[in-house]
Amino acid sequence: MVGVGPGAPPEAGSWGRRPPQSSSQGVEAAALGAGEGSAATEALFLALGAGVTALSHPLFYVKLLIQVGHEPLPPTVGTNVLGRKVFYLPNFFTYAKHIVQVDGKRGLFRGLSPRLMSSAVSTLSRGSVKKVFPLEELEHVSSKDDVKTSLRKVVKETSHEMVMQCVSRVLSHPLHVISMRCMVQFVGREVKYSGVLSSIGKIFREEGLLGFFVGLIPHLLGDVVFLWGCNLLAHFINAYLVDDSFSQALAVRSYTKFVMGIAVSMLTYPFLLVGDLMAVNNCGLLAGLPPYSPVFKSWIHCWRYLSMQGQLFRGSSLLFRRISTASSFSID
Numbered sequence: 001m002v003g004v005g006p007g008a009p010p011e012a013g014s015w016g017r018r019p020p021q022s023s024s025q026g027v028e029a030a031a032l033g034a035g036e037g038s039a040a041t042e043a044l045f046l047a048l049g050a051g052v053t054a055l056s057h058p059l060f061y062v063k064l065l066i067q068v069g070h071e072p073l074p075p076t077v078g079t080n081v082l083g084r085k086v087f088y089l090p091n092f093f094t095y096a097k098h099i100v101q102v103d104g105k106r107g108l109f110r111g112l113s114p115r116l117m118s119s120a121v122s123t124l125s126r127g128s129v130k131k132v133f134p135l136e137e138l139e140h141v142s143s144k145d146d147v148k149t150s151l152r153k154v155v156k157e158t159s160h161e162m163v164m165q166c167v168s169r170v171l172s173h174p175l176h177v178i179s180m181r182c183m184v185q186f187v188g189r190e191v192k193y194s195g196v197l198s199s200i201g202k203i204f205r206e207e208g209l210l211g212f213f214v215g216l217i218p219h220l221l222g223d224v225v226f227l228w229g230c231n232l233l234a235h236f237i238n239a240y241l242v243d244d245s246f247s248q249a250l251a252v253r254s255y256t257k258f259v260m261g262i263a264v265s266m267l268t269y270p271f272l273l274v275g276d277l278m279a280v281n282n283c284g285l286l287a288g289l290p291p292y293s294p295v296f297k298s299w300i301h302c303w304r305y306l307s308m309q310g311q312l313f314r315g316s317s318l319l320f321r322r323i324s325t326a327s328s329f330s331i332d
Helices: 025-032 039-067 092-103 105-109 112-132 144-188 196-207 209-213 216-241 249-267 269-280 299-309
Strands: 076-079 085-089
Touching: 039 092, 039 105, 039 112, 039 144, 039 269, 092 105, 092 144, 112 144, 112 196, 144 196, 144 209, 144 216, 144 269, 196 209, 216 249, 216 269, 216 299, 249 269, 269 299
Parallel strands: none
Antiparallel strands: 076 085
16 A cells, blocks of 8 residues: 655646635536526525536546545656656555445445535525625726726735635535545544435534634635635736737637636645645544654644645646655654
8 A cells, every 4th residue: 555645736637726616617607697696596696506516526536545644556657748757646446446445436435415405505605695795886897907906806806705715614524524534434434424414413512613613714814815816817917918919819808817726726726725635634534643653732733734745736637647756754
């Protein structure tokens, strides 16, 4: 068993840091952009969000197991672009096949129920915040002569989006913690967390109310950095680098935020990793205890440890997972 995943920054085939919230965020955004709408419309978007979450769950599941350092299959020898022999850890498809061999096809959906509930809570809370604190529509501005006005628009919209994101993150995080713990039970073949209600009782008895919010701070920080970084970078690129005289200026501007989202998501991935590791750390499961993980005093302690090990991007790549030679350091 190889206990250490790739420590280098994301390569080709990188998973990167997902944008804030779950994989159903695009559906959430569509729901929010549809106006007040009817109850039927809201239910439709909830169903669509649940479908996206369910379809992406195997990818999410494999990524989490890699994040905690579980490598049940040996590396294989391959060649890089320079023709040199390197060791590669199993990619997503090989890892998923191993899970199916151990738990069957249904095993790929371990922990899905609390994740679906977390996605629903996130969608509903974002919609509720938008209704309570509606954002005033501002005139579209893109010319360089109105950069200050445009910047005020970006700041106002980002601030509003940040409030919605933080509220939904806080409300959905307890279910996110339960989902994480259900999934990492694959490592030690435990059955401690078997249902949402029973898991709530176990966490409350063993860790108290704060147990539902372990790992929340790095997730919140990652969301905030992602939103501001993506929106401000896209604004300044559109305002200063894209000339209005260019015939395809409008098309370029429409893709700028998307491209910046991918770039910023890679840079903020360590926040996601640290938050997920803290959610399962020292919770009584093998995946959160030595030798898979030290017992961390705080998320900063976890960050420092991963940084010293060169593991801040562990799990960011699910296709080409090259083994890096990372040195080992003891925890202070």
